[in-house]
Amino acid sequence: MVPDPFERLRSLGFDDDAARVLADHFVDAEERGKAGHGLSRVDWLETLDDVDSAARPLRTLDEPGYEQWDGNGALGYLTLDAIVRSTLEDPPPRARVIVGRRTFPTGMLGYWVRRLAEGGLVAALTATSPRRLGSPAGGPKLTGTNPLAIAIPSSDGDPVVADVSMGKVTYGAVLAGLADEADLVPFGEESSHKAFALAVGLQLLVDALAGEEHGVVLVVARPEHDPVPAFRALAGGVRLPGD
Amino acid sequence: MVPDPFERLRSLGFDDDAARVLADHFVDAEERGKAGHGLSRVDWLETLDDVDSAARPLRTLDEPGYEQWDGNGALGYLTLDAIVRSTLEDPPPRARVIVGRRTFPTGMLGYWVRRLAEGGLVAALTATSPRRLGSPAGGPKLTGTNPLAIAIPSSDGDPVVADVSMGKVTYGAVLAGLADEADLVPFGEESSHKAFALAVGLQLLVDALAGEEHGVVLVVARPEHDPVPAFRALAGGVRLPGD
Numbered sequence: 203m204v205p206d207p208f209e210r211l212r213s214l215g216f217d218d219d220a221a222r223v224l225a226d227h228f229v230d231a232e233e234r235g236k237a238g239h240g241l242s243r244v245d246w247l248e249t250l251d252d253v254d255s256a257a258r259p260l261r262t263l264d265e266p267g268y269e270q271w272d273g274n275g276a277l278g279y280l281t282l283d284a285i286v287r288s289t290l291e292d293p294p295p296r297a298r299v300i301v302g303r304r305t306f307p308t309g310m311l312g313y314w315v316r317r318l319a320e321g322g323l324v325a326a327l328t329a330t331s332p333r334r335l336g337s338p339a340g341g342p343k344l345t346g347t348n349p350l351a352i353a354i355p356s357s358d359g360d361p362v363v364a365d366v367s368m369g370k371v372t373y374g375a376v377l378a379g380l381a382d383e384a385d386l387v388p389f390g391e392e393s394s395h396k397a398f399a400l401a402v403g404l405q406l407l408v409d410a411l412a413g414e415e416h417g418v419v420l421v422v423a424r425p426e427h428d429p430v431p432a433f434r435a436l437a438g439g440v441r442l443p444g445d
Numbered sequence: 446m447v448p449d450p451f452e453r454l455r456s457l458g459f460d461d462d463a464a465r466v467l468a469d470h471f472v473d474a475e476e477r478g479k480a481g482h483g484l485s486r487v488d489w490l491e492t493l494d495d496v497d498s499a500a501r502p503l504r505t506l507d508e509p510g511y512e513q514w515d516g517n518g519a520l521g522y523l524t525l526d527a528i529v530r531s532t533l534e535d536p537p538p539r540a541r542v543i544v545g546r547r548t549f550p551t552g553m554l555g556y557w558v559r560r561l562a563e564g565g566l567v568a569a570l571t572a573t574s575p576r577r578l579g580s581p582a583g584g585p586k587l588t589g590t591n592p593l594a595i596a597i598p599s600s601d602g603d604p605v606v607a608d609v610s611m612g613k614v615t616y617g618a619v620l621a622g623l624a625d626e627a628d629l630v631p632f633g634e635e636s637s638h639k640a641f642a643l644a645v646g647l648q649l650l651v652d653a654l655a656g657e658e659h660g661v662v663l664v665v666a667r668p669e670h671d672p673v674p675a676f677r678a679l680a681g682g683v684r685l686p687g688d
Contacts, residue, residue: 354649
């Protein structure tokens with residue numbers, strides 16, 4: 203049983219709604235074994251003296267098929283929660299690209315796309331973070347670990363949720379003491395140029411749309427087909443991402 | 446100097462425009478050292494007896510921020526070329542999600558997003574193909590090699606183009622005799638569960654939007670920022686994807 207950090211977050215000045223949003227994310231991370239995105243982040247928040255617990259994100263553009271949000275000083279978790287809630291309340295007729303400026307930290311990206319898929323939407327989400335990965339060929343740190351999370355709803359129950367960081371380990375795992383900072387390299391060993399290329403592509407995609415500060419790009423769409431049940435049947439007992 | 450396969454493609458029944466589109470793609474693949482997507486594909490097309498050289502794709506939906514195309518029996522290369530041309534002629538005010546049904550084979554995805562980025566658009570493209578990758582834990586082949594290509598335009602010249610297949614090798618490399626079919630596994634060695642998760646996510650994303658037959662999902666957006674020059678400066682002499 204993971205202890206609920208709600209009261210600790212309330213003590214940091216977050217109101218009931220925000221403390222609940224944050225606590226739910228951290229507890230879910232612990233329960234999924236992703237301690238780097240879990241309660242260690244509450245410890246971390248408690249060490250910061252510049253968290254504006256009253257800040258809330260703003261939707262700065264709302265056009266057909268496109269939205270832009272600004273974190274406006276809020277924690278990225280709260281910005282993604284606001285985007286997810288707003289998208290589920292008003293889903294696109296077909297698809298929507300949603301850009302979050304100044305949106306950091308964002309935690310376990312699978313958490314946000316899972317909620318969208320549980321609400322019936324296909325979702326793909328990426329996010330930037332401090333530069334921690336360099337080229338396998340050497341040189342400076344160039345990109346964040348820049349995860350890509352993709353969730354697909356299913357008529358037979360749970361969505362499939364892939365959530366992949368381009369780092370061999372996450373910074374969260376380093377923070378939680380579960381991994382060594384020296385392993386903050388692109389994953390893939392002899393193929394790590396591939397993870398590096400993905401990290402660069404995702405970095406510049408977000409930078410081009412959201413600007414210099416860390417941000418997110420989310421694509422949501424209504425599914426036209428229901429491929430998961432047949433895929434699970436084909437997979438047989440093989441564990442699928444997010445299970 | 447790569448021999449131009451234009452006349453060979455004309456001999457297969459393609460008209461001047463289609464033969465030029467196909468030849469340009471295959472020659473570019475050869476010049477980039479991606480022989481598996483190059484002239485070996487002309488050899489391969491010459492072995493097929495069911496290529497409908499007169500078939501052309503159709504745009505089946507055109508809504509704000511969303512398009513759906515149908516390959517309509519045409520080679521996937523021709524469908525992507527039509528999507529790229531149409532998108533460059535009529536770019537979205539902000540962003541657009543474009544789904545291509547029955548769109549296969551699609552070749553070197555970096556080629557298509559590079560053209561979009563040279564025309565000023567940020568682009569991300571994925572495509573499905575026959576199931577050739579299984580879970581690192583075993584079991585049946587579940588996904589295509591499902592590349593993800595991302596291109597970002599730059600005010601200082603060449604775009605950055607990441608183009609990553611989730612396979613340790615591509616099927617094209619196997620076709621071209623450059624790799625062994627046994628290496629058609631998710632890339633990443635001890636981290637290959639990550640490439641497998643990405644392959645599954647991209648597979649089901651495309652399947653959910655484009656249906657059972659192989660298809661593509663493309664996201665294009667107008668950049669709001671120009672991050673590549675500063676990124677290249679930070680990278681110094683480090684080679685970036687697509688260079």
